[in-house]
Amino acid sequence: MNMATLSALAEPNRLHIVELLRGGPLSVGEIADRLGLNQPQASKHLRVLSDAGLVEVHAIANRRIYKLRPEPLIELDAWLESFRHVWDEKFDRLDDYLQELQRKEVNRDDKK
Structure with missing residues (x-):
């Protein structure tokens, strides 16, 4: 993962420029306006x-x-994908835990 990509995107105006260029190529004047x-x-x-x-x-x-170059953004997406896997596992475990709590609550209510 190229840290220059993250550093460049960390500044709000540069991130806005990237968002603008997602719609297609623009001149400096158009971007400034x-x-x-x-x-x-x-x-x-x-x-x-x-x-x-x-x-x-x-x-x-x-x-x-x-115009945007897709390669650095593809590289960034691949780097982020490794984190998505970790978070997906954590969310799956949280979902299992919440379902277990819900089952316990239903069972407790049934015993009343």
């Missing part, structure tokens, strides 16, 4: 995302178009 940032701020965040490998940029005429 949608997030209420000035272009230098948006460019700074995009540079961090690019350095982390989360976005790629294509120059078209005088515009820079950014």
Whole structure:
């Protein structure tokens, strides 16, 4: 798991940029407008995302178009999957425990 990915996504504006780019490629100006940032701020965040490998940029005429790179997000999902397995087991045990408590409560009520 690349820690640069988590570090880049930890900043709210960068996470919002990634969410915006899920809808498709955007220019720096479009990203800045949608997030209420000035272009230098948006460019700074995009540079961090690019350095982390989360976005790629294509120059078209005088515009820079950014789009998501799926590989780091796939890697992050695979890393998180290992935690899902652990949590699923814990939730299954909790469900079993709660069902046992419910059965005990029903049995207790039946004896009254």
